[in-house]
Amino acid sequence: MTTKKHFRVALIGAGHIAKQNHLPALRALADRAEVVAICGREATRTHHFAQEQNIPAAFTSLESMLADAQPDILVNCTANNLHYPFTMEALKKGCHVFCEKPPAIWAKEAQEMADLATHQGVFLGYNFQRRQSAAYRLLQKQIVEGTFGEIYHIKADYLRRSGIPGWGNFTNKTIQGGGALIDLGVHLLDLALGLIGYEPPKAVLANTYDHIGKRGGKGLRGSWDGSHFEVEDACFAHINFPSRASVTLSSSFALHRKEAETVQLQIFGTKAGATLYPLEIFTESAGEHMNLQFPHLTEPDHQLENTRAFLDACEGLPSNICNGQQGALLQSILEKIYASAQEN
Known part of the structure; x- marks a missing residue:
């Protein structure tokens, strides 16, 4: 029996979506994913979020989080206009990215993200849970x-x-x-x-x-x-x-x-x-x-199953995810x- 890979996961966006959607799903899949860091805009709020959610490390810089926490996966829970820059930064570092919808603000951005993921040999997926x-x-x-x-x-x-x-x-x-x-x-x-x-x-x-x-x-x-x-x-x-x-x-x-x-x-x-x-x-x-x-x-649980599908896709397994x-x-x-x- 093949053992599934265990991923180090970091999140950017210390808000409602991370707390109510992604963290519970990731914790339910703890045999496959470990949440190692969170990044947010405000230091005090982000550190409080990390303590409340038992996340080992908190950052206000994505660059620092990617360098220090060295995640395999970035979950992008930020506002729509930040999907593109943060996703691109993580893809360049060789991370798989699980991004909230919509993909971006502009079609050109979404295509650049998709092309970079292919070039880097990592998976980019979007959180359309209704699938x-x-x-x-x-x-x-x-x-x-x-x-x-x-x-x-x-x-x-x-x-x-x-x-x-x-x-x-x-x-x-x-x-x-x-x-x-x-x-x-x-x-x-x-x-x-x-x-x-x-x-x-x-x-x-x-x-x-x-x-x-x-x-x-x-x-x-x-x-x-x-x-x-x-x-x-x-x-x-x-x-x-x-x-x-x-x-x-x-x-x-x-x-x-x-x-x-x-x-x-x-x-x-x-x-x-x-x-x-x-x-x-x-x-x-x-x-x-x-x-x-x-x-x-x-x-x-749609979020749980979409997170599971994302992890499957990161391993190259069949997956029903965008x-x-x-x-x-x-x-x-x-x-x-x-x-x-x-x-x-």
């Missing part, structure tokens, strides 16, 4: 088995009625790169692309809006200042692919609608269709309509969506 849901994995298997025939359209929705974040940098374009699309819609776009083979697009048509955001106010996720609202509160895009498949993607922080939140993927194929949440397949049998349900699916090249393609589509919206 690890039991329903999505089963849907992938059904596609491979030919249940759907040819998938020709996917409708992807991540919509909130009143969900503009009243904290953090979510409305700052320089730091975030965008709003509802880059924060919410990107998750569903990754899933949709995964079902049609991550094909580069042929054409993209999109619109973005900021009517509610610019107004300012109070919602279900706090209050925000409309005078400092720099991103879109809603985005609607249609993406065509050379295979003639298409994806419509809708995402919103705020939208005048009945439901508080909708997260849904609808798949349309030549032999069957499906919804993902919950997984239900619509097809025909003996000339009659038939709906297939899966009431006994048990959902795993890799560097897929991340670069995803970022290029995001950029095309924003560019199209600017023209319309």
Whole structure:
């Protein structure tokens, strides 16, 4: 039996994502990964975080952490505009990198990251945890088995009625790169692309809006200042692919609608269709309509499974995780969506 490698792991970004997502998953995989250091902007806060989380070393410089702690893996939990510089620095030092989504601010950056990882012979992966849901994995298997025939359209929705974040940098374009699309819609776009083979697009048509955001106010996720609202509160895009498949993607922080939140993927194929949440397949049998349900699916811890998948990929094992090249393609589509919206 082959023994799996034990990795030394360092994190950059001593905040909520590191504490609530990555550290619990890494600790659950302690036989494969050891957290050796944390890096943050503020010395006092970072040292307190390290003590609270029993992390051996704390740094305020990534360069110093990479040199002194000598990790095999860097987990990048920083703001969107810092994904590129910190990931590039770690890749240059020969570290595998597990980066939060989105890949970067610009497509060029994401491609540089992917190319450098390939050149260095290390793995770059992105933390799209929804890939690890039991329903999505089963849907992938059904596609491979030919249940759907040819998938020709996917409708992807991540919509909130009143969900503009009243904290953090979510409305700052320089730091975030965008709003509802880059924060919410990107998750569903990754899933949709995964079902049609991550094909580069042929054409993209999109619109973005900021009517509610610019107004300012109070919602279900706090209050925000409309005078400092720099991103879109809603985005609607249609993406065509050379295979003639298409994806419509809708995402919103705020939208005048009945439901508080909708997260849904609808798949349309030549032999069957499906919804993902919950997984239900619509097809025909003996000339009659038939709906297939899966009431006994048990959902795993998505973050834990995505971390496990990342470690597998670092060892060259089969893995269902968003890799560097897929991340670069995803970022290029995001950029095309924003560019199209600017023209319309």
